[in-house]
Amino acid sequence: xxxxxxxxxxxxxxxxxxxxxxxxxDERIFAVEVTPRFxxxxxxxxxxxxxxxxxxxxxxxxxxxSTSVGIASGGESGTxxxxxxxxxxxxxxxxxxxxxxxxEPLTLKEQSLIRAWITQGADGIPTPDNLSExxxxxxxxxxxxxxxxxxxxxxxxxxxxxxHFLQHSLEKKNLSLSEEADRATLIRRVSFDLTGLPPxxxxxxxxxxxxxANAYSExxxxxxxxxxxxxxxxxxxxxxxxxxxxxxxxxxxSERPIAYRYRDYVIRSMNADKPFDQFIRxxxxxxxxxxxxxxxxxxxxxxxxxxxxxxxxxxxxxxAESDGNADEVILDRRAVLDGTIEIFGSALFxxxxxxxxxxxxKFESIxxxxxxxxxxxxxxxxxxxxxxTPKDRVIEEPSNGLIDQSKPRPMIAAVKDVSSLAPNVYIxxxxxxxxxxxxxxxxxxxxxxxxxxxxxxRSPSPSSSSTGYRLAFAEWLTQADSxxxxxxxxxxxxxxxxxxxSVGLVATPENLGVSGDSPSHPELLDWLASYFIDSGWxxxxxxxxxxxxxxxxxxxxxxxxxxxxxxxxxxxxRMPLRRLDAESMYDAMLSVSGDLELKMGGPSTPTIYLDVGxxxxxxxxxxxxxxxxxxxxxxxxxxxxLRVFDAPSLVTNCIVRLPSTIPLQSLTLLNSDFVLSRASxxxxxxxxxxxxxxxxxxxxAFVLTLGREPDVEELRASLQFIRNQTQQYLTESPVPQRRAxxxxxxxxxxxxxxxxxx
Numbered sequence: 001x002x003x004x005x006x007x008x009x010x011x012x013x014x015x016x017x018x019x020x021x022x023x024x025x026d027e028r029i030f031a032v033e034v035t036p037r038f039x040x041x042x043x044x045x046x047x048x049x050x051x052x053x054x055x056x057x058x059x060x061x062x063x064x065x066s067t068s069v070g071i072a073s074g075g076e077s078g079t080x081x082x083x084x085x086x087x088x089x090x091x092x093x094x095x096x097x098x099x100x101x102x103x104e105p106l107t108l109k110e111q112s113l114i115r116a117w118i119t120q121g122a123d124g125i126p127t128p129d130n131l132s133e134x135x136x137x138x139x140x141x142x143x144x145x146x147x148x149x150x151x152x153x154x155x156x157x158x159x160x161x162x163x164h165f166l167q168h169s170l171e172k173k174n175l176s177l178s179e180e181a182d183r184a185t186l187i188r189r190v191s192f193d194l195t196g197l198p199p200x201x202x203x204x205x206x207x208x209x210x211x212x213a214n215a216y217s218e219x220x221x222x223x224x225x226x227x228x229x230x231x232x233x234x235x236x237x238x239x240x241x242x243x244x245x246x247x248x249x250x251x252x253x254s255e256r257p258i259a260y261r262y263r264d265y266v267i268r269s270m271n272a273d274k275p276f277d278q279f280i281r282x283x284x285x286x287x288x289x290x291x292x293x294x295x296x297x298x299x300x301x302x303x304x305x306x307x308x309x310x311x312x313x314x315x316x317x318x319x320a321e322s323d324g325n326a327d328e329v330i331l332d333r334r335a336v337l338d339g340t341i342e343i344f345g346s347a348l349f350x351x352x353x354x355x356x357x358x359x360x361x362k363f364e365s366i367x368x369x370x371x372x373x374x375x376x377x378x379x380x381x382x383x384x385x386x387x388x389t390p391k392d393r394v395i396e397e398p399s400n401g402l403i404d405q406s407k408p409r410p411m412i413a414a415v416k417d418v419s420s421l422a423p424n425v426y427i428x429x430x431x432x433x434x435x436x437x438x439x440x441x442x443x444x445x446x447x448x449x450x451x452x453x454x455x456x457x458r459s460p461s462p463s464s465s466s467t468g469y470r471l472a473f474a475e476w477l478t479q480a481d482s483x484x485x486x487x488x489x490x491x492x493x494x495x496x497x498x499x500x501x502s503v504g505l506v507a508t509p510e511n512l513g514v515s516g517d518s519p520s521h522p523e524l525l526d527w528l529a530s531y532f533i534d535s536g537w538x539x540x541x542x543x544x545x546x547x548x549x550x551x552x553x554x555x556x557x558x559x560x561x562x563x564x565x566x567x568x569x570x571x572x573x574r575m576p577l578r579r580l581d582a583e584s585m586y587d588a589m590l591s592v593s594g595d596l597e598l599k600m601g602g603p604s605t606p607t608i609y610l611d612v613g614x615x616x617x618x619x620x621x622x623x624x625x626x627x628x629x630x631x632x633x634x635x636x637x638x639x640x641x642l643r644v645f646d647a648p649s650l651v652t653n654c655i656v657r658l659p660s661t662i663p664l665q666s667l668t669l670l671n672s673d674f675v676l677s678r679a680s681x682x683x684x685x686x687x688x689x690x691x692x693x694x695x696x697x698x699x700x701a702f703v704l705t706l707g708r709e710p711d712v713e714e715l716r717a718s719l720q721f722i723r724n725q726t727q728q729y730l731t732e733s734p735v736p737q738r739r740a741x742x743x744x745x746x747x748x749x750x751x752x753x754x755x756x757x758x
Contacts, residue, residue: 007230036117036659038068038124039518045110047363047515049101056138056447056514058367065091066363066514067138072126081124092118092576101235138365140350140512141447143369143488147527162549165524166468170571176487177563178554178574183208185758186706187219190547190574192757194223196232196584196627197591201703220547224540230271233539235583235629236499237266241283242314242343242653245604246634247390249318250334253636256390258413262310263629264601269304276492276537277478277485280348283311285471287416291464309415312381314341315652316635320389330433333384337375340382343653344374346476349445350512352493358431363515365447368427373443376425380417380467388418388482391560414649417466433732442469448483473749480533487512489529489537496542497528500552510655520570553577556758578757579659582629582645589674590625590748592704593681597625604632607639614640616674641675644668679746683738688743694719697741705748718744 036042046065052058054065063075074080074090082088094100095114116155117123129406149161150168157177158164170176175213181189187207199207207219223229243266245259269279282289286305293302295729311417312328316339322332338357345353355361390413426436444455448733457472477484491512498504505525508516517526528542535541546552554575562573569576578586590596605626608618615637617624631639638649644664648654669675682701690700702710710718722740729736 035120036113036121038117038122042117042124043518045106045113049104049110051514052362053101055363057360057362057367068125074131079320081118081122081125083125083127084119086115086118089118110582118187136427138514140487140490140516140517140625141365141483142486143450143481143483144489144526144533147523147528149527150523156348157550159550159553160545160548161527162524162545163330163522163551166466166551166572169521170573172664173565173571175559175565175573177572178557178559180553181555181575181758184708186216186553187755189552190220191223191579191707192221192588193547194232194552195226195228196235196545196581197596198585198588198705199230199707201700204703204707206675216553217548218462224543227271228598230267230269231600231627231629232584233543234267234270236495237270238263238629238633239648239650239654239657240347240495241266242347242650244314244316244361244635247318247320247635248316248635248651248667249335250321251636252321252353253634254321254390255634256313256413258394258411259310259313259633260602261307261412262314263604263633265304265307265310267629270539273540273554276532277488278537279308279447280468280478280488281471281597282308284474284477285309287414288466288468288471291466292601299398303412306395306398306412306414310413312340312415313390314377315343317390319387320391321366327434330384333387334433337378337382337384339652340378341371341374346510346655347653348491348571349487350494350510351445352513352515364513366445369438369440370445370447371444372440374427374445374473376422376442377469377473378426378659379413380419380422380469382736383418383423383425386418401507417469420460420465420467422467422469442472444484448487450483453479453482476707485533486529488541489532490525492539493528493532493542495655496539500546501572502578503570503655506721520717542659557623575584575758579755580757581657584644584646585627585645585755586642586674588754589678590627592749593678594685595625595678595681596627597622599623599626600629602630605630606632607634607637609637614644616640641668641672675749676746679749680742682749683741683743686741694722697742698722701745701748705745706751706753721747 002129039641050065053060054063054070055064056064056209059075061075061077063077063080064070064073065080071080071091078090079088080091086092092114093099095106095111098105139471149164150162152167153171154167154176158167163177167177180186187199187204187731191203203219207215210218212218219701222749243259245256245265246253247256260281282305286308290302315336319329319332319336322329324332338354341357342354345351351363351364351366353366353374354372355364356368358368360367391607392417393413394411395414395416397412398406399409403409421441422442425440427438427440430436437482442455442457443449449455453476455472455476458468460466460468476482476490479485491509494504494506494512496510497508505519505521505528506517507520508514511517528545532538532542533546551572552575556575556577559573562571566573571620587596599622603624606618607615609615616639617631623630628639628642631642633650635650638647643649644662645668646657646659648657682704683706686697686700690697695715699709722737722744725740725743726736729739733739
């Protein structure tokens, strides 16, 4: 009896439901969550096992299991899912009889999830009464509708509209946003998020002493207007765009010596808050836009737009080193096209387009015709029969006819159509270039094309050397009140959100399609996307909105009650604790040690590959102390310190970094020459700025590295540490106190308090 009683307590404690049902001839007990969620538990299961036969492109039995509406609508054989009724749910009957999926039956655990979901009301599926009111389109492919800000019971915790959406969801679980963090925490958080650098002691003192009502807003504007903002958020876009300064592919990994001009274009655009739709159009068709500008009055704009087209050159390109047979040469050229389409997919659509190279996409409404329609847009500039290698894709910087004509003009790595006559493009059967099929025309994705807003190409002027294909695509993608621009806006605001809160409103920022995750707050995502467009596509407007929200300003403190209800913090009942990204950590070490060089733009700082297998910045001069964004982005030579802390070695591009926690990180912090040099220089800085008193030096060290003063216990422990280390070095070093202070500084910049944002 005691055993049974204890077992019952165990079941109650874990809030689980015991289900007893027959599978074949076996009777088994399964522990399943009380309320399986459609988006979290059921959608991933259907995607893996069912959507390839019952999805957007292929719907056996006229049954679509890729959307909630499709499930609710059923198929030609009847009702797919009937809430609370297993006997009328055809999907369950087929699963329980092992008829679905036909290749491999679901595991007992997966079956139990489906069964529990149906018997508990089929959460997430429209009822027959409101089915006609629900769109049949996947949420990310719809045009944006205006979303009303929801009401909340506790309005006092909300600071702007963002909070209303979050608090509305929290109150359904009897939860709420947490209290606001203290000022020292907030300025450190804002400074790193907006500029990638720690706040200076002067900035901290100014904010902490400002008692005015708009102190926080003024602090935010200070960082938004800083040139450092463009460096921080420019690097984020460069990863998305796949920016690299080498060609990859082969061991030579040949360099792209003037690629840095694209990096500088991105940083300038961020600082100027260039409208994001214009930013995208310039990168897709800057050369065609520049051709329409009056030459003498818009020279600077022309140069910028040409620099922007390097976006199309970011993928790997080994065609200059390709020395195989004719077939291999064609394959290498087509690989460049494929790589560019892959970047298009994740950066511009949030979709895995590359899956449609060989066949219609199994999970998304993307056909082979879509894939090669996009290649047809690029074909005039990347003509496989009239190919240009990377070193040939350069042009002279335009001139107004007044710069010294005796001197060579600077060069720009840019994209232009080879000819105004477009080559023919065909669907390749199974993706093989030797098996051309149907001829295709340039086009956008069919799933996003609206009859009222078609993909249309203007006839180029007789004197034009361009087809106008890329400009047509850029305008189609960013056209107001269209499906493509709605998807682009959702995609980008989700990426921005993910940078602030660790996880996007859609947890798969590289994939907003059917095979990606559903939004945790779909109404908020659409509201933000509309806000973004209404602001004139201002990225700074989105940053300003987010950092002024109560959600962003709340504490990171753990709430046990909230944790039990929402352990993943998807409802954002607290601010996530986040580790600095690799570049921010690198830059922060340079900053606190007084070594950071703030020179902007120009050629990158080269890296060197050492015999010991370590990659580091080359040289010891001023350029060697610049921010990480200015380190040469060579595919085969990512600096070891950055790579260990999850900086990507770019093959195509990087939408989201998955943070790791490995022993090598701690070992690197302990032994890296770069880290040791920063600790030594920080100790010297303390001696210069804080005088001889140990207490004052320690306080200064804490403010520089952690953004706050030490508490009483931390001060006592720090003093004791320095005394102990000095005593230990008396017989080992001629400068024992200097060594002790260096150790103290080393311990601070290698600490979790330095590496993490609360």
